Amino acid sequence: MPKDTGIGAAVPRTEDRRFTTGKGRYTDDFTVVGLHHAVFVRSPHAHARVTGIDKSAAEAAPGVVAVYDGKQLVGDGVGNLICGWAVSSKDGTPMKMGAWSALATDTVRYVGDAVAVVIAETKAQARDAAEMVEVEYEELPVVVDATDALKPGAPQIHPEAEGNLIYDWEIGDAAATDGAIANAAKVVEIELVNNRLAPNAMEPRAAMAVYDAGTDHLTLHTTSQNPHVARLVLSAFYQIAPEHKLRVIAPDVGGGFGSKIYIYPEEIVCLWAARKAGVPVKWTADRTEAFITDAHGRDHVSKAQLAFDSNNRITGLKVNTVANLGAYMSLFSSCVPTYLYATLLSGQYVIPNIYCDVKAVYTNTVPVDAYRGAGRPEACYLIERLMEKAAKELGVDPGELRRQNFITQFPYQTPVIMTYDIGDFSQTLDAARAAADVAGFAQRKAASEAKGRKRGLGYSCYIEACGIAPSAAVGSLGAGVGLWESAEVRVNPVGSIEVLTGSHSHGQGHETTFAQVVSDRFDLPMDNIKIVHGDTDSVQFGMGTYGSRSGAVGMSAIVKALDKVEAKVKKIAAHVLEASEADIVIEGGAVKVQGTDKQMAWHEVGLAAYTAHNLPEGMEPGLKEGAFYDPTNFTFPAGCYICEVEVDPDTGVVTVENFTAADDFGQVINPLIVEGQVHGGIAQGIGQAMLEHAVYDESGQPLSGSYMDYTMPRADDLPSFKVSTHETFCPGNPLGIKGCGEAGAIGSPPALVNAVLDALSGMGVKHLDMPLTPRRVWEAINAAN
Amino acid sequence: MYSFDYVKPSSLQDALDAISGGGQPLGGGQTLIPTLKQRLAMPEALVDLTGIAELKGVSMSGDKLSVGGATRHADVAASAEVKAKIPALAALAGQIGDPQVRNRGTIGGSIANNDPAACYPSAVLALGATVRTDKREIAADDYFQGLFTTALEEGEVVVGVDFPVPEKAAYQKFVQPASRFALTGVFVAKFAGGVRVAVTGASQDGVFRWSEAEAALSSNFSADAVPAAPVADGMIGDIHGTPEYRAHLVQVMTKRAVAAAG
């Protein structure tokens, strides 16, 4: 095996040459002859009736070819935006979804809601004209906070959802959980907020739509994590064009974090307008548009009770969550605070009884959907805050309280759907404690104290679910799609290999990792292998990349296709070399008969397959195999994170002194890439925990709509992370992979908040909500004094 | 951005002619260009001042340290002259924004703009500097007149700023986490005749002198002498800090500035 490029090798990312030398090609880099530009006219109000639109001045402006509004869009039969996962309330009623037109017709429901689009020869002309579109608004009362939206008399946002309640969903056994709480020796309670985040991919969203009237065919270049899903939805629900007349290309994409899963109004409008106006149309968001239109993440308010018996064993967990879904239901918004959240509330622990109620609510804010972790960070944050609080209240070591309650027998069926297949939680706890030098903490704390600083240490033992998902299982829970993946492996006549995958890389390094799997299998240099993705005309089909699924699901499909190729290669070689198939081995760039000197060079097998001069009786020519892989279960990455902080009590400034991560991701294909994913995830998690917050004022105006007010994590906010991996191989997929893309963002926030609370425990501070900005920390200290 | 003409004269007179013809002065563009990009201003022409030699550089004139109006933050931060005479000023310039901002932004642009969270105004005010324009000299105490407001008249250009050299001085900046401008910044300067304390970032009226602290520190220049936090009334409140928090930071940063001045 070419261990330098095989499974487990730390191969530098091959795609980075083009990314770091400015040779990447992103949607906005593409152009066509006659390209026109779209600029959207957006609502400055969070809630208003549109009483009139005067387009005449804009239509007459230089360079303008068209100004369209929502009535025209609806009139042309463009469908409303859909939500792809049907969640029902506990009384059995379906979720109450309000209509969402890509251009608002009579009501706008958040600042940034698009009401019209201007198509002009240049972007500057389109901008000038957009300012000339006169929209008359009649302002309506506004509600931005989810708990306020549920109060009687709150402004009604959609006629379909009375009292702004989309669904009131539940999971688990309420009576048994109440019983556990009633009989508990100790009940730990918490009320917390999981703060709203703006996704901030480096590349803003963009779309370029080209209509070819000659063939009646549309091509869309766009910033998508899942181009096939985009084509499917655009075709089946928005009536843009049938699938065979619509090509979706997601070229290099500069980060997604979930925000580029969804098909947004802008892509729909560009496609529709390109055909209607008869000109190619491009739209690229500026950063302000990104802040006010990219789907936000998180935004939960939860109350929870964790019950213990007299031996400090957990007996029950009860949770009430209100989830803010914003002004409209985005594509997967419904499943995030339900099936991706409450099913992980058992954490790493044996909890015999769990009950969770989730109310999803409309507000006059940007739609909320999956964002790195999607539901699992919210679950992890809740249970890990509770565990740390419990340890404090019970007066026991937080690590040992966790260990005492760890699940140790696998498979383990939780009371909330999930069956954990494998894990070793003590192993990651021990590894993290050793690497974090927990033993030396007391000394470091004393040193901080001498400088007038407060030092604290916090744990987070996270578990999450990746490899989304077994299609039949998610189908039974309401998903509108299957969540398998597909791959095709083409061995060319010259022996080079193209792998077509339905996964989409937008920063994950698939071109390297996937090639390593092929290199490992056929003992070939990576240079001979090309990974093709992101184009519905090249790749057969795919469900795309999110939920850390590309390793566990996408690569499993590739492995299945490789199995088929390998079998055919062996058949051909056995035939040509006149040997038994069982004696054929593939190594060192050749296909050999074991124990003899008979062999064919790898490319000779490819050539034999395509010349077809001498193939086994009845064998089809060619060497190309496809496979669909449908997972049998979720995968369960888990680990232990330990954060150590110092707090300046005079100012409330928190500094992260040490951050240790011990992760179990199952089989690691490329440790360099895995480490990079963990680093990025932790940076994002620390961002959520102490810096980032998408804030609205009471009138629904965004207060953190630029980098002047929205704080992204920067290198100097972060220490050098100590990371390590400790594998238990996933039994459910051929490579034993669990997934690593989101763990950092899922596991880190509670570790940081627990550390700060530990630091301030001597000052009487008992609770903090993220983000732990200096202001909030100082206020908490001040209030406790 | 709307379209505009751009000129880059090499003499002050040519610049003033262009400005009186309707142009707007352009320093480093670190405030003005983002404003234009957001289409919040529509100047006919920008008159770039950074090609005018007489507006650039640092020198001693008499007992004052003179900084040209178009001198970049990076040049002030790196200047041996500034480091020798008023190290606190060099340190302040070295903490403005990031390297890109410091390599373009100018002192004239900063104090003409008078952002309530900008750093330079606190130094100009605490050091009792004189702002030299193409028309006159303006004492710092008269120059800053509230948020984004100064004594400058339409078309008046900051040619330079003359700083008296203090015995001791220090600037302490508490950064706003996102923008990293000053959430509260305090510049303390000790002269033979007394102490001046100027605070930026905190007040709704922009940079101000904290007279209680000046009085206390003039008789006892030690961190312990810094009085209780000023009243929160009139301080800025936003998502990054309440008026109370800012008032508290004024006290903390003043103490730290005094300690840092030594």
Ligand SMILES: Cc1cc2nc3c(=O)[nH]c(=O)nc-3n(C[C@H](O)[C@H](O)[C@H](O)COP(=O)(O)OP(=O)(O)OC[C@H]3O[C@@H](n4cnc5c(N)ncnc54)[C@H](O)[C@@H]3O)c2cc1C
């Ligand atoms: C990311 C970022 C971070 C920043 N961080 C900080 C910080 O931490 N602290 C801080 O203090 N500042 C900060 N700034 C602002 C920075 O210091 C700017 O350089 C400064 O505010 C404006 O200077 P300028 O030379 O760029 O002026 P310009 O943007 O060119 O002009 C600003 C205004 O001043 C006028 N003007 C310019 N020069 C003159 C002159 N000589 N005479 C009269 N009028 C003039 C212009 O017409 C315009 O109205 C930051 C800016 C950015 C973009």
